[in-house]
Structure formats: C-alpha cells, structure tokens
Amino acid sequence: AQKITQTQPGMFVQEKEAVTLDCTYDTSDPSYGLFWYKQPSSGEMIFLIYQGSYDQQNATEGRYSLNFQKARKSANLVISASQLGDSAMYFCAMREGNSGGYQKVTFGIGTKLQVIP
Amino acid sequence: DTAVSQTPKYLVTQMGNDKSIKCEQNLGHDTMYWYKQDSKKFLKIMFSYNNKELIINETVPNRFSPKSPDKAHLNLHINSLELGDSAVYFCASSQGQAHGYTFGSGTRLTVV
Numbered sequence: 687a688q689k690i691t692q693t694q695p696g697m698f699v700q701e702k703e704a705v706t707l708d709c710t711y712d713t714s715d716p717s718y719g720l721f722w723y724k725q726p727s728s729g730e731m732i733f734l735i736y737q738g739s740y741d742q743q744n745a746t747e748g749r750y751s752l753n754f755q756k757a758r759k760s761a762n763l764v765i766s767a768s769q770l771g772d773s774a775m776y777f778c779a780m781r782e783g784n785s786g787g788y789q790k791v792t793f794g795i796g797t798k799l800q801v802i803p
Numbered sequence: 804d805t806a807v808s809q810t811p812k813y814l815v816t817q818m819g820n821d822k823s824i825k826c827e828q829n830l831g832h833d834t835m836y837w838y839k840q841d842s843k844k845f846l847k848i849m850f851s852y853n854n855k856e857l858i859i860n861e862t863v864p865n866r867f868s869p870k871s872p873d874k875a876h877l878n879l880h881i882n883s884l885e886l887g888d889s890a891v892y893f894c895a896s897s898q899g900q901a902h903g904y905t906f907g908s909g910t911r912l913t914v915v
Contacts, residue, residue: 721903725844729911731893733903775844790859791904793846 688712690778690794697799699768706753707763707797709778719781720761721791722752726774734776737761768801775799806830809894809907816884817915823880824910826894832905833898834858835877837869840891840909852877884914 691710699705711720722734737745737752745752753762765772778794807828816822828835836859837849851859852871866882877894891911895904 723903723906729891730908731895731904731906733905736903777846790848790851792848796844 688794689782689792690780692778692794692797694797695795697797699765699772699799699801701770701801701803702767704764704766705768705799707765707776707778707799709761709763709794711759711761711778711780713759713780713782715782720752720754721779721781722750722761722763723777723779723793724772724774725777725796726771731777735763765799770801770803773799773801805908807894807896807905807907809892809910811910812908813911813913815913815915818884818886820884821880821882822884822912823878824892824894824912826877826879826907828875828894828896828905830896830898830905832896833874834896835871835874836895836897836904837877837879838893838895840893842890846893850877850879881912884912886914888912889914 689712718739720737724732724734735745735747735750735752737754744754749766751764775796775798777796779791781791809826834853836851838846839849840846848861849863850869854874855871868880871877891909893909894907897904
C-alpha cells in the first residue's frame with residue numbers, strides 16, 4: 687500500500703488565488719510527522735511546513751498552511767495568494783514512528799503546480 | 804555558506820565505471836541521508852547515518868556503498884555503474900523531528 691498518496695499530478699491556479707494540494711497518508715504508528723517540500727524547476731528541495739501527529743493546531747508558515755484531518759488521514763497543503771514563483775513540484779512526505787534521534791521519511795509522487803498570470 | 808553541499812553537481816560517466824559523490828553539511832546536524840530521485844521525480848531513501856552510524860539501509864544494490872568519516876560528511880561510492888543508476892542523488896541532513904530535512908542541491912548522474 688502507498689504510504690503517501692498525492693492524487694493530483696498537475697494543478698493550475700490563477701495568480702493571487704488560493705490553491706489546495708491534496709495528500710493522504712497511511713500509517714499505523716501513533717506518532718508520525720507530515721511534511722511538505724517544494725521543488726522548483728532549478729531542482730533544489732525546499733522544506734515548507736511540518737505537522738506532528740499530536741499537534742492540536744494546523745501548522746502555518748507564512749502563506750502556507752497544512753489542513754490536517756487526522757481521522758481522514760489527510761494533510762493537504764493550502765497556499766494562499768499564489769505567486770508566479772510558487773510554480774513548482776510539491777511533495778508530501780511522512781516520518782513514521784517515534785524514532786528518537788533519526789527518522790525515515792517517505793515521499794509522495796508529487797504534484798506539479800503552475801501559477802497562471 | 805551552503806548548508807548542505809554536494810559535489811559534483813553533474814556527473815556523466817560510462818557504464819562499468821566507479822564514481823563517488825561527496826556531501827558535507829555545516830549545520831551541526833546528527834543525521835544525514837542519501838535519496839535517489841528517478842526520472843519520474845519519485846524520491847526514495849537509500850541510506851541514513853546518525854553520528855557516523857548506519858541506521859537505514861534500504862534495498863539498494865551493494866554496488867552502492869555509503870561512507871561517513873564524521874557526522875558532517877556522508878559520501879556515496881558507486882561501483883560498476885549501470886544505465887539504471889542514472890538519476891538525481893540528493894544528500895540531506897536533519898536535527899530533530901520537526902524541522903524537516905535540509906537538502907543539498909543534488910547530483911545529476913548520467914550513465915552512458
């Protein structure tokens with residue numbers, strides 16, 4: 687079974703509009719973490735936001751927010767006020783287990799977001 | 804200063820050759836990783852070291868051998884390169900579980 691599922695291979699959004707990128711996950715561990723990364727066409731991987739499984743509130747970082755619905759096992763990324771520079775691949779990822787000093791992170795297949803002027 | 808630096812950025816080599824990719828981080832992180840990103844952009848973990856100790860070793864051909872001389876360095880040596888090894892290899896580091904990885908810029912390996 688897929689650990690991380692991203693069902694939107696590609697998305698378009700108008701500049702200044704908000705967009706939601708979907709992510710569902712599968713784990714039986716009670717302690718886990720969820721991440722979103724951005725990969726622009728230049729290739730680097732940029733960490734955006736983190737949500738812990740025990741966090742009571744949804745994570746926010748600037749224009750990024752993570753809509754965490756634990757019962758549904760979803761961790762959607764919401765980008766508000768899209769900018770042209772937001773055009774990139776977006777990866778959802780999950781860390782499983784209470785691994786002490788280390789973590790194993792599994793990535794989804796990504797969603798390609800294109801922001802239209 | 805680059806936080807996680809990988810060299811080389813591009814590597815083109817013939818089948819059967821042996822090559823190494825170097826990675827260094829100056830963040831003081833305890834844990835380092837190698838990930839492989841294939842042509843479909845799928846990222847898969849290969850190895851992880853914590854304070855020079857191998858802690859994750861996924862199903863990777865034994866032609867791939869990581870080496871961590873100290874916690875700031877994690878190198879990847881690949882023997883007898885094959886066409887299927889062509890990919891982008893990312894080094895990453897982390898400290899703690901809530902901060903995500905800091906990735907290097909990637910090494911694009913092309914085997915011809």
